[in-house]
Amino acid sequence: MYKLVSIGSVKPAKRLSLWDVLDLMEEILRSWRVPSCVRVRDSEVVEGVEVYWALRNLGASLLPVGSETNCSVSLEKLGFFDDVSPRRDTRVYHDIRDLLRASWPTPLLQLKSYSNDTIRVWAKLEWYNPISLSIKDRTAWWILESLNEYTRIKGKVVADATSSNFGIALAALARKYGGRARIYLPKSAGQLGRKVARLMGGEVFEEGGDMTVDLIPRVVEDSKRHGYVHANQFMNDENFIAHLRFTAKEIHFQARESRLKLAGIAGSVGTSGHMAAIEFYFRSVAGGEFRVIAAQPARGDTIPGIRRTETGMVWLNLISKNIEVIDVTLEESLEAIKKVAREDGILIGPSGGAALAALEKFVGEGADTMEDYVAIIPDTGYKYLDML
Ligand code: PLP
Numbered sequence: 001m002y003k004l005v006s007i008g009s010v011k012p013a014k015r016l017s018l019w020d021v022l023d024l025m026e027e028i029l030r031s032w033r034v035p036s037c038v039r040v041r042d043s044e045v046v047e048g049v050e051v052y053w054a055l056r057n058l059g060a061s062l063l064p065v066g067s068e069t070n071c072s073v074s075l076e077k078l079g080f081f082d083d084v085s086p087r088r089d090t091r092v093y094h095d096i097r098d099l100l101r102a103s104w105p106t107p108l109l110q111l112k113s114y115s116n117d118t119i120r121v122w123a124k125l126e127w128y129n130p131i132s133l134s135i136k137d138r139t140a141w142w143i144l145e146s147l148n149e150y151t152r153i154k155g156k157v158v159a160d161a162t163s164s165n166f167g168i169a170l171a172a173l174a175r176k177y178g179g180r181a182r183i184y185l186p187k188s189a190g191q192l193g194r195k196v197a198r199l200m201g202g203e204v205f206e207e208g209g210d211m212t213v214d215l216i217p218r219v220v221e222d223s224k225r226h227g228y229v230h231a232n233q234f235m236n237d238e239n240f241i242a243h244l245r246f247t248a249k250e251i252h253f254q255a256r257e258s259r260l261k262l263a264g265i266a267g268s269v270g271t272s273g274h275m276a277a278i279e280f281y282f283r284s285v286a287g288g289e290f291r292v293i294a295a296q297p298a299r300g301d302t303i304p305g306i307r308r309t310e311t312g313m314v315w316l317n318l319i320s321k322n323i324e325v326i327d328v329t330l331e332e333s334l335e336a337i338k339k340v341a342r343e344d345g346i347l348i349g350p351s352g353g354a355a356l357a358a359l360e361k362f363v364g365e366g367a368d369t370m371e372d373y374v375a376i377i378p379d380t381g382y383k384y385l386d387m388l
Helices: 018-031 049-058 096-102 136-151 165-176 191-199 212-226 237-257 273-286 314-318 330-344 350-363 381-387
Strands: 002-006 039-041 044-047 062-066 108-111 119-125 157-161 180-184 203-205 262-268 291-297 323-328 371-377
Touching: 018 049, 018 237, 018 273, 039 062, 044 049, 049 062, 049 237, 096 136, 096 165, 108 330, 119 350, 136 165, 136 237, 136 273, 157 165, 157 212, 165 180, 165 191, 180 212, 191 203, 237 262, 237 273, 237 314, 237 371, 262 273, 262 350, 273 291, 273 314, 273 323, 273 371, 291 350, 323 350, 330 350, 330 381, 350 371, 350 381
Parallel strands: 119 371, 157 180, 180 203, 262 291, 262 371, 291 323
Antiparallel strands: 002 062, 039 044, 108 119
16 A cells, blocks of 8 residues: 655655666656655655655656555656646736746647648747746756755856856846846857846856857856856756656647647757757657657757757767757758748747758658647747848
């Protein structure tokens, strides 16, 4: 026998990293069950700490507590989809963080421009995140949540290198935890990132680096010298975890509830946080046949927010096994934006255009039977009017 307790009501005896429990997480997703219960003494998880961390990273609401070794519980019973189910409320909020959470799941919109007799393409509209109007609200919020649990952000400066969207979300949210953000923008960042991050109360450093990653050594040095907390979106595993337990799981939930025959997901890569998490999640629940496609800028081209995989991406390199990386030119991405604008009536950003262009190249002539694909659209085209 076992009982179910809220995962937030207990504490683990020790902290385990993502890498300690990655295989277990994969096994849990594949079998859709936890293999064993945990033991709790005085609200502390004393046995099965791995199960605790695997379920916590995956975003289950409940933990199976019991003494039998042979106790296997389905994810359904553990409130696995609680966090990503739409809320029915009055849509009145006291805090931007509540509004952010209530924005999920972000919508899936069928794109007629990319659908045909055998393929339906669905755009996941990440600008429905309310702060940076981009997918990066998820990363910034979750990184700050986890930092705050262990480091307390109140009174501190949280620093990071960013191409813009993450910096905007970090600047706004750091203040909600009683801290401030200092963001490091590369030369390529546009006016929007600079202005909005400042308006949101962030301090902006903008003297170096062609690419965002070039600024990381400076952030590390300044953090050491001045005692900043380095959010470290490029290496902090909470970035990957945020997209695993929210973005990837949301798509699973939405596809299941709408009875889509989901065959693949296309996106683009910057830190690789969201696409590596999506690949890990769907490889585990749907198997190796599931297609995951990541757009990277063609050699010599620049597409805002994304970069080539050989410039180094921790999760894509160390976790993803089944991801097709496809080169897309800036022109192809801009063509995709125009096609969607004219035929579907929405204005997507360039990395979303790149995801669609990569999907089109990969899928080619199409399938024999009706299949569904999701394209992740990280932000809105309204930010890039000068490019269009
Ligand atoms: N698209 C845009 C517009 C972005 O701002 C970013 C990241 O900053 C990405 C795509 C890439 O997302 P990720 O860092 O999860 O790979």
